[in-house]
Amino acid sequence: MPTLAPEGTLATQPIGDLVTEAGATITDATIAYQRWGEFRGEPDGNNNVLVIEHALTGDTDVADWWGPLIGPGLALDTDRWCVISTNVIGGCQGSTGPSSPHPDGRPWGSRFPAISIRDQVTAEKLLLDALGLTRVHAILGGSMGGARVLEWSLMYPEQLASACVIAVSARASAWQIGIQSAQISAIERDPAWHGGDYHGTGQAPTAGLAAARRIAHLTYRGEQEIDERFGTTPQTGENPLGRYRDPNQRFAVESYLDHQGRKLVERFDAGSYVVLTDSLNRHDIGRGRGGLNKALASITVPTMIVGVDTDILYPYHQQEHLSRNIGTLLGIAKLVSPIGHDAFLAEFRQMDRILRRFLDLSQTTSDEDAGDYMI
C-alpha cells in the first residue's frame, strides 16, 4: 500500500536527483504534495487516485482554488476518490525551486536549471514512485497543469487510466511565447534581479514580478468581463484625467492590476516565475515525437479536453486541435464564460458538470479492462 501524507496537510517527499530534458541536474530534489480521501485499490493497478496538476502560480491546495469541486459529495468526491495534488518542480510552495537551498546551503538562484514541462512530469513520476504508486485512475489539470497531463499521457501512458486536459494547447504558440517572454523580461530588467541571484541580497525584483503579473492577468481574463467590471472608471480618490500624467492617478483597472501584482509578489518567488514561465515557452508535445499531430495520434490514454470560449491565452481552436488529433478522445467540453482563461478556476457550476462527466466516462472506459474492480 502507498504511504501517503495525512489528509489535507502539505507533505514533502525527497525524489533524489532529477536530470532535466536539456541535461542539467537538480540534486536532491523534493516535491511537495497534498492528499484528500482514502486510497483504495491496487497501487500498481486499478485504484481510486486522481492526481491534480496546478497552473503556473498555483499550489497543492486544491481545496482552496477548486473549493466547490473537491470534498465529500462534490465532483471530486473525497469519500470516493483519493485526490493527490503535487507542487511543480521549480516552484516555491514546497517543491525544489530557485529559492530553495542548494545542497551547498545557499539558494539555487541562477544555478537552478531551465526546466521543461517534461521535467515537471519526470519529477512527479519520481514522486509517485516514491509514494509506491505506479498507476492512477486519472490525472487532471488546467493551463500549465493541463500541459503536464498531456506529457504524462505521452511519457508514462501505462501509469494513468485517463486524463483530463483543461485550457491548454499541444505546444506553446508564438503569441504565448511572445507575451510570456515579455513577462520574463520585465523581471530580468528589474535592477533587483541580480541575474537571478537576488535571494539573500535583501532585495527582490518585486516591481518586475508585479509588472509581469499585470501583463499575465490581462491574458487570463476576457476583455469583456474586465470592461464590464471597470470600464473607464477612475480609481476612487484618484484622477487619471489630470493635467499631467501621474502614475499615482489611476483608472480602476490599473489599481485592480496593481493589486493582482502585489498579491503575487507576497506569495510567489520571482525566480520560480521565470523558471516556470520559461517552461511554458518550451511546451511542445511534438518535440522529438515526429510533430504535434503524430504525438497526439499516439496517445492511448482516454482523454477529455476542456476549453473556454473566451480564452485569449489558449484560444478554443487550440483545444479543438487537440480533440481532432488525440488518439483516444473521451470528449470535448466548452466552458461558456466572459471570464476567459481563468474560467476553469471560476465557473464552478460548469466545471462541476464537466468533472462529473469526465469521471463517469473515465470509469466506463477503464471498467472495460478492470474486470471485477469497481471504485
Add this chain to the structure above:
Amino acid sequence: MPTLAPEGTLATQPIGDLVTEAGATITDATIAYQRWGEFRGEPDGNNNVLVIEHALTGDTDVADWWGPLIGPGLALDTDRWCVISTNVIGGCQGSTGPSSPHPDGRPWGSRFPAISIRDQVTAEKLLLDALGLTRVHAILGGSMGGARVLEWSLMYPEQLASACVIAVSARASAWQIGIQSAQISAIERDPAWHGGDYHGTGQAPTAGLAAARRIAHLTYRGEQEIDERFGTTPQTGENPLGRYRDPNQRFAVESYLDHQGRKLVERFDAGSYVVLTDSLNRHDIGRGRGGLNKALASITVPTMIVGVDTDILYPYHQQEHLSRNIGTLLGIAKLVSPIGHDAFLAEFRQMDRILRRFLDLSQTTSDEDAGDYMI
C-alpha cells in the same frame, strides 16, 4: 484659397497656444503635415480635401504606410482629392511633443502636459484654421487616428462632410487601459526615464520603450498569424531549449519582437510614446456628453465604420457597437484577415475596396446638399 505646403513635403505650421481639455497650456505649438493633390472647391464649403489621421506611432507620410492606397488612380486618388495628413500633437515627427524645445529652449520633457484625443483634434482644428480651411470633404483614420475622427465628428461637425472610422472603439476598454498602462509602466520603470526628463541627459529609456513595443505588437497582430509565421521555431543560431535560461538564446518570435522594439526605438521618442498612449487611455467620446450612446446618437456626420475580424486590441464587437449607435451611419465593413488590428495597414486589396466604397457613399450623401458642385 488655402495656402498649402508643396506636394509631398513635410511642412510645419505654428498654431499658437493650445489649452488642453484638463486645463494645461502648450505654448507656441506647431503641427506638421503633408499634402498630396491639388485643392479644389471652396475652403469653407464643398471641396476635395481628405484629412488622414495616423495611428499611435504613425506619421504624416501616408504615401509610405498606405502606399498602395494613395496616388493617381488609387483609392485615395490624388488626381481627384487633396489629401492632407497631420502629425499628432504630442508626437515626435514634426509636431510639438515632449522632445520638442519648450519656449525656454530646453526640451518640454515632463513639463509636456497630458493630452486627450480631444486635444489632438483641437490642435488639428487650429492647423486647418491656420491653413484657411474651415471645412473638408472627409476625415479618415485608423486606431488612434480613428479615435480622432470620432472626436472631430462630435467637436466640429460642421467642419467635415463625412468620416471613416477604422479599428477603434467609442472609448478605451478596461483591457486596453490595462495593457497600455503596462507599456507606459515599462518605460517609467526604466532607470533612464528620469521622470520624463531624459532628453539632454545623453540617456534614453530605450529598453523600456522596446519592452513597451514588444507588448504592443502582440496586441496589433493576430495570434494565428504570428503562430503561422514563427511557431516554436528557434531563432537561427540560438537555442532557447538549453540547460539554463539565457535571454540571448531566443525563439524566433522573440527575435522578431526584439526587432520591432529596436525599430521603434530608432524612430520614436519614449516621451511621445507615453503621452500618446496615455491619450488612448483617456479616449472616451461619452465624457461630458451624457455617455457613449448618447454621444454616438448625436453624431450628424455621415460615417463609415471599419473593423477587423481578428483584432484583439479593438475587437470587432466594438465597431459593431459604434455602428449600432451612431446617428448617421454610411455603413460598416469588416476586414477578414489573420493579421489582427494591423490589417488596416496591411490588407491593401480589401482596404482599397472599402475606401473607394466610402468615398462613393460620402459623395452620394454630400451631393444631396452640394447643388452643382461636383468633385
